[in-house]
Amino acid sequence: MRSLVVSYSLTGNVGWAAGILAKGLGAKQLCLEPIVSYPQKGLGMFLHGGKSAVLGETPVLKPYVFDAAGYDQVILCFPVWAGRPAAPMLTFVREQRATLQGMRLSALATQSGSGAEKALARLAQEAGCSAFFRTLILIDPRKRPSPEKEGQLDRFIQELR
Numbered sequence: 752m753r754s755l756v757v758s759y760s761l762t763g764n765v766g767w768a769a770g771i772l773a774k775g776l777g778a779k780q781l782c783l784e785p786i787v788s789y790p791q792k793g794l795g796m797f798l799h800g801g802k803s804a805v806l807g808e809t810p811v812l813k814p815y816v817f818d819a820a821g822y823d824q825v826i827l828c829f830p831v832w833a834g835r836p837a838a839p840m841l842t843f844v845r846e847q848r849a850t851l852q853g854m855r856l857s858a859l860a861t862q863s864g865s866g867a868e869k870a871l872a873r874l875a876q877e878a879g880c881s882a883f884f885r886t887l888i889l890i891d892p893r894k895r896p897s898p899e900k901e902g903q904l905d906r907f908i909q910e911l912r
């Protein structure tokens with residue numbers, strides 16, 4: 752299985768999980784970055800990101816290379832924003848929708864409370880698939896690490912192999 756881990760992270764939780772995932776799968780990583788960064792702290796972080804997600808904005812991403820022919824599966828990793836996928840992940844999925852349809856798609860969402868199920872369902876719909884092959888939801892795995900979360904990530908890796 753040739754795997755690509757595509758991730759967007761604002762404050763490091765998704766980045767942490769995506770790194771472990773990529774290492775465990777022997778996968779390449781594509782880290783998405785919007786051209787205009789979102790604030791990384793304070794009220795501005797919640798206002799800007801939340802508004803962007805609720806409005807369904809698709810912020811322009813820094814140029815990236817996505818060579819779909821080189822992969823059998825893609826794992827989309829993103830934080831939940833206002834019960835939705837973080838806006839930069841929406842940009843990627845909209846831009847690559849046609850290409851993603853032929854591939855095995857899974858997703859990993861991190862959140863601090865709730866909303867990930869809804870966000871995962873939205874993203875699957877945007878990607879044009881009825882459901883992801885596998886999903887994993889983690890509560891702030893970098894900010895609040897635990898052996899249980901590491902175990903969940905390990906099991907997720909086994910399922911994707």
Ligand SMILES: Cc1cc2nc3c(=O)[nH]c(=O)nc-3n(C[C@H](O)[C@H](O)[C@H](O)COP(=O)(O)O)c2cc1C
Nearest residue numbers: 761762763764765800801830833834862863864865
């Ligand atoms: C704009 C914004 C909106 C958020 N909305 C939610 C939410 O609806 N539900 C939730 O549980 N966490 C929410 N969070 C918390 C993040 O999903 C959570 O901390 C996540 O692990 C952050 O990942 P990151 O560190 O990779 O950016 C929100 C965070 C931000 C910045």
